[in-house]
Amino acid sequence: MMTAERHFLADDVPDRVRVGVADLAVATGETRVTTSGLGSCVGVAVADPESGVAGLAHVMLPDATGDDRGKPAKSVEAGVERLLAELEAAGGDPERAEAKLAGGSKMFDFSGVSEGVGERNVERTRTALGERDVPIVAEDVGGDYGRSVELIPETWTLTVTSTHKGAEEL
Template sequence: MSKPTERRSLTDDAPDRVRVGVAELAVASGDTRLTTSGLGSCVGVAVADPAAGIAGLAHVMLPDATDDDRAKPAKSVELGVERLLDAVETEGGDPDAVEAKIAGGSQMFDFSGVSEGVGERNVERTREALADRGVSVVAEDVGGGHGRSLELVPETWTLRVTSAHRGVEDL
């Protein structure tokens, strides 16, 4: 699990940004921005304790666990959600106050004969994993056939979703 390091940009008032890669996660507070791009069938899972101003973002890749999940903290939905919630709690978030926002899970390719794509399964497994832990999904932008990029701001609990097809939407 990565935690933002104390970095400052060239302008003192510019917020820090932490990039969350595929199958990775990060937790931050304040005006530090957590970002991820290239969400196609992957799902961006944002969780926060809004009162504490602590939030985390995971870029989960697969609906089901694989043998090499230990190498990447958020490769599968189940372990990614578990590790993300643990990381938010470790940083001071109250597990009983945590809520979630999700985005992604697109069907990027047409696979004839396949009834349910990876994106749809990722979304469903994400909802299940959060519900199993008592975490409500308060907003989502899922499905479709387009990619997305995300920016999460912990201090305002804003998840900005950007896509070429739908523009910018704040959840």
């Protein structure tokens, strides 16, 4: 599991880093940072394009629950905060950071506690990034289908794949 305490630099870069639910990773170069299973969860990609450092968080919940169980991106606020801190630790400048979002779908049609989690995740993510002056330059959010994403730091490309739309580069 990649946690916020680990990031990769040019000399020790694996070809692919998989980010699990409620986790995050930061990388450079051609390393592909991926996550799948984005339903109501949101994939938050941030980059400092000038430095070539980028990261991806798979945020799970709009609000903190008080028990993150070692998951750095369980809530939107914690995930965005830790992702930007790791971007900076890897040599990126948070003041030059920009973001791309994917996910936040309405996956279930029932009322109750889970209703609107996807929409709330997207709105909280927009707010958390806005409070840190990080502009959102592209997004593929909402709908009623899941997504997978692949981030390439070197080109600041986020490819979003779904059965609904196929693959789309943001």
